[in-house]
Amino acid sequence: MIKRLSFSEDPGYSPQILCLGAHSDDIEIGCGGTILRLLKTYPNARVTWVVFSGQGTRVDEAQASAESFLAGIKEKQILVKDFRDGFFPYTGADIKAFFETLKPLEPDIVFTHYRDDRHQDHRVISDLTWNTFRDHFILEYEIPKYDGDLGTPNFYVHLDRETCQQKVQLLVKHFGTQANKHWFTDETFLAILRLRGIESRAPEQYAEAFYGRKIIL
Numbered sequence: 001m002i003k004r005l006s007f008s009e010d011p012g013y014s015p016q017i018l019c020l021g022a023h024s025d026d027i028e029i030g031c032g033g034t035i036l037r038l039l040k041t042y043p044n045a046r047v048t049w050v051v052f053s054g055q056g057t058r059v060d061e062a063q064a065s066a067e068s069f070l071a072g073i074k075e076k077q078i079l080v081k082d083f084r085d086g087f088f089p090y091t092g093a094d095i096k097a098f099f100e101t102l103k104p105l106e107p108d109i110v111f112t113h114y115r116d117d118r119h120q121d122h123r124v125i126s127d128l129t130w131n132t133f134r135d136h137f138i139l140e141y142e143i144p145k146y147d148g149d150l151g152t153p154n155f156y157v158h159l160d161r162e163t164c165q166q167k168v169q170l171l172v173k174h175f176g177t178q179a180n181k182h183w184f185t186d187e188t189f190l191a192i193l194r195l196r197g198i199e200s201r202a203p204e205q206y207a208e209a210f211y212g213r214k215i216i217l
Contacts, residue, residue, distance in 0.1 A: 024062035030141030065174035153209035156200035
């Protein structure tokens with residue numbers, strides 16, 4: 001049985017949240033707005049934020065960005081690993097061994113990559129998430145990119161414009177190494193938020209979308 005997502009309405013409730021990303025900006029792009037909304041609702045949340053690859057400046061960017069998204073959260077753990085970018089399928093055993101160390105967390109919700117993402121690193125993280133957390137509530141997020149692999153999500157989180165702007169501002173602020181990428185722009189991030197807002201008839205027009213493969217109401 002897949003665990004039900006049963007967050008309490010009590011703002012003092014402290015859910016255990018696990019965020020997994022292959023690269024230093026993946027979590028922020030894929031579910032940054034949802035994280036910001038959850039932490040506003042549950043300021044006592046316990047968050048483990050894992051970035052699986054990073055070298056040099058990218059490590060500093062990952063750390064600074066995670067700190068900004070988790071600002072005000074007392075119980076947080078930010079881990080930036082150094083698995084080689086682009087080579088995850090060939091170092092899968094080592095990555096799997098690290099996943100085993102995450103098992104004791106027993107998270108209430110796990111954010112990970114979309115299973116059908118065309119980036120090989122993303123798929124490895126998604127596969128190992130499901131392999132490791134077999135009885136947990138898992139949401140797969142999406143990353144817009146050249147591959148054109150956006151799918152048809154079935155789970156939406158509505159966001160207000162202020163939260164969306166905060167997400168985008170933090171992305172642009174912290175990931176200067178990505179500024180030369182043609183897709184890394186305010187317009188890209190706001191566009192997909194708006195599109196998913198249209199699909200889900202979001203009251204304030206914006207949403208992040210996920211793939212929930214096993215959900216129990």
